[in-house]
Amino acid sequence: MDPKPTLICPPRTGPFEAGAAISSFLAFSVGAVLPLLPFLFSAGPQGIAIAAAIAGVALFIIGAVLSLFSDRNAFIGGGRMLLIGAVAAGRHRRHRRVVQHGCFLTPPNW
Template sequence: MNDGLVSNTCLVMGVAGAGVGPSEILLTGIAGLLGGAFSMGAGEFISMLSQREMFEHQIAQEKDELERYPDQEAEELALIYEARGIPLNEARDMAKHLIANPEQALDALTREELGLNPEELGSPAGAAISSFLTFSVGACVPLIPYLLGYEKEGIVIAAVLAGIALFGVGSALSLFSGKNAFIGGARMLVVGSVAAAATYFIGSLLGANVA
């Protein structure tokens, strides 16, 4: 959401600084929203798909080793359990019991040796859709006044809405970092404002040169 908010706010500010009309600003903002959302979604899909394929390859290798060297895999599993505080003899009994069932053995080795949950390897489609939607929500914020028909005051309203959203996103992120919500919001607001002001200034320079 933050990526969509900052990137599209900067895009809108840049073209507004160049002196184009409200309809051109809206068209540019919509193009930025769609281009960015599809790019984020596609990138997240490929990233998650590659990660899932890597995990599946590791699990397949573990399955092959389990089929070829069951005793060695049982000993590895026993040593893992021993490291967690289980007496070695008891750990070996547990490992042998698991190895007797190939499906349970593979599940245990995947979790204990690879550190993976075979049921939660990630969904490429889910990640892509989530990324697309959250980026779009953030990118919509600076377009709201133009979608509602505001013209001359549109850029001011867009800046205010984007500032409020930036502060809100920064405050929300602070909940995960344990930082002060006001400081987190203010930091995000300052960073976003500097980026937006810079693109507006550059846009105004380019617009003046073109004119």
């Protein structure tokens, strides 16, 4: 006879969990759409520059707002988030170039 399985942590779907899920979805959605908006109106280098500026401003604002929850300076929190985003973007660009050039079979000119 197999024992009946029991859940250690029963699922909760109260108003707090639903609100957290909805706000998380909306935050990620807005964060994903914001950098794409310039490409609806312009393309090429101008669109890329505008998208980078929008992403930078959004990162700074998010970092500044998050720093208020930890009693830190808003400018330091915003600058920290902007720096992390810039490093991530630079790493992504470098990785993309490596993949395009055959994973170091032909060394890219960095």
